Amino acid sequence: MPALAEHDLPVPRLLAADRTGEQAGVPCLLMTALPGEPLFEPSDLPGAVRQMANVLVRIHDIVPTGLEPTDPHGFCKEVDRGWIGDPALARAVTEAAAAAPAGGQQVLVHGDYLHLNVLWVDERLSGVVDWTYAGSGKREVDVGRCRLGLAVLFSPEAAEAFLRRYEAEAGLHIDPRADIRALLAFGPSWLQFIPRQVAGAARADGRGIVERVESVLRRLRGLADRLHLPRRVRLGMRHAYTAFGRRA
Numbered sequence: 317m318p319a320l321a322e323h324d325l326p327v328p329r330l331l332a333a334d335r336t337g338e339q340a341g342v343p344c345l346l347m348t349a350l351p352g353e354p355l356f357e358p359s360d361l362p363g364a365v366r367q368m369a370n371v372l373v374r375i376h377d378i379v380p381t382g383l384e385p386t387d388p389h390g391f392c393k394e395v396d397r398g399w400i401g402d403p404a405l406a407r408a409v410t411e412a413a414a415a416a417p418a419g420g421q422q423v424l425v426h427g428d429y430l431h432l433n434v435l436w437v438d439e440r441l442s443g444v445v446d447w448t449y450a451g452s453g454k455r456e457v458d459v460g461r462c463r464l465g466l467a468v469l470f471s472p473e474a475a476e477a478f479l480r481r482y483e484a485e486a487g488l489h490i491d492p493r494a495d496i497r498a499l500l501a502f503g504p505s506w507l508q509f510i511p512r513q514v515a516g517a518a519r520a521d522g523r524g525i526v527e528r529v530e531s532v533l534r535r536l537r538g539l540a541d542r543l544h545l546p547r548r549v550r551l552g553m554r555h556a557y558t559a560f561g562r563r564a
Contacts, residue, residue: 350443352435356518369481386451389501416493425453430465460498472531
């Protein structure tokens, strides 16, 4: 959080930290309050998506000097991804995520950049909260996490619009393998905690959530060739999308 203090960003200021939980009983941060509240039914969803992308680019522009590495959601190739209805697609995206490069530019990462952790006043972004997982890491951690949240709460189109805006503002392309890696943090537990988080204020329609996340993964069709993935992975992804096309 001190890394943010000198920048004009809608973020809280750190007042105190108990990283071990010795004083508070659990690890926690004490921060200043920000105006606003979550926005689950925006009248201008494209505008909200643009604002989220613009602010994230500014966060990632900050050099993470002295910050600990962070990869809060990680990736395990062996996790059961049975929630993906097409086994061929599940295998292909798992292989693609496993091929995501470990190196690359390190930026200031929020760590949980979901729509749930953004505040709004009159549909203008007023705050980014919940910096518990902040640190130095790859920008794809935040980009993929945000895209996942937008797909869960809104639509695959919102997730795609966020990616396009972010890339345009940042002047770079997100590595799709790392993007997939972040998206695969989704799992059955989301179907329990999302309804609690939104409390009826947004879609929490179970199977609809899963289908929207699957759709984002399917939209990665055609990327494998330009990513230079192993031939077996490219063929697996092609097979998955061909099978999906036949079912549709």
